[in-house]
Amino acid sequence: DGGITQSPKYLFRKEGQNVTLSCEQNLNHDAMYWYRQDPGQGLRLIYYSQIVNDFQKGDIAEGYSVSREKKESFPLTVTSAQKNPTAFYLCASSIVGPREGQPQHFGDGTRLSIL
Amino acid sequence: AQSVTQLDSQVPVFEEAPVELRCNYSSSVSVYLFWYVQYPNQGLQLLLKYLSGSTLVKGINGFEAEFKKSETSFHLTKPSAHMSDAAEYFCVVSLTGFQKLVFGTGTRLLVSP
Numbered sequence: 001d002g003g004i005t006q007s008p009k010y011l012f013r014k015e016g017q018n019v020t021l022s023c024e025q026n027l028n029h030d031a032m033y034w035y036r037q038d039p040g041q042g043l044r045l046i047y048y049s050q051i052v053n054d055f056q057k058g059d060i061a062e063g064y065s066v067s068r069e070k071k072e073s074f075p076l077t078v079t080s081a082q083k084n085p086t087a088f089y090l091c092a093s094s095i096v097g098p099r100e101g102q103p104q105h106f107g108d109g110t111r112l113s114i115l
Numbered sequence: 116a117q118s119v120t121q122l123d124s125q126v127p128v129f130e131e132a133p134v135e136l137r138c139n140y141s142s143s144v145s146v147y148l149f150w151y152v153q154y155p156n157q158g159l160q161l162l163l164k165y166l167s168g169s170t171l172v173k174g175i176n177g178f179e180a181e182f183k184k185s186e187t188s189f190h191l192t193k194p195s196a197h198m199s200d201a202a203e204y205f206c207v208v209s210l211t212g213f214q215k216l217v218f219g220t221g222t223r224l225l226v227s228p
Contacts, residue, residue, distance in 0.1 A: 004158070040124065042205060042218035043159075058215075090158055101147040101166040101209060104216060106158030 138206030
């Protein structure tokens with residue numbers, strides 16, 4: 001079955017450490033997204049990419065970095081500059097044009113906690 | 116700027132009672148509207164979407180929503196709640212011609228027997 005796989009499901013970070021969250025999709029979607037979810041705040045966009053080797057900052061990109069070397073992969077690195085990284089991270093993907101209003105498909109998330 | 120307001124953080128209902136989850140949005144341009152559902156520790160699943168055409172949209176699991184442009188609302192309804200409907204529901208707006216989504220803060224539906 002096609003879908004989005006996020007790993008690991010749970011991740012712990014020590015102070016000053018960078019960690020990388022994996023996101024892989026086999027839906028052949030061009031666009032991929034990373035969101036952060038905090039209780040009572042809905043989802044906020046961290047980064048998105050509409051094509052390989054290109055990505056754009058979202059609303060809360062500070063302290064995060066991404067790469068898009070392959071169409072099916074969009075890893076997110078939470079750097080030590082992100083002072084409050086504890087959250088639930090969701091990866092999504094979607095078709096890009098010509099039909100507008102394409103819904104995004106989500107993975108099952110990674111829960112990141114600070115040790 | 117676009118925004119989405121979900122007026123209720125929690126909505127308690129009894130099993131088999133009707134459900135209404137409220138959503139209002141603000142935008143000066145045309146938008147697409149979505150409802151997503153999230154079960155605990157899982158990702159989001161699309162319930163339904165409004166792109167154009169009929170303003171009454173039917174989705175999965177017996178849910179439907181009506182787009183009311185004059186009221187800038189897109190409320191989600193279901194005639195009879197099931198225990199399995201207990202989850203968090205997000206109203207989402209997307210600008211036409213752009214893939215970025217704007218999420219509401221979510222409404223937790225609590226279903227009691």
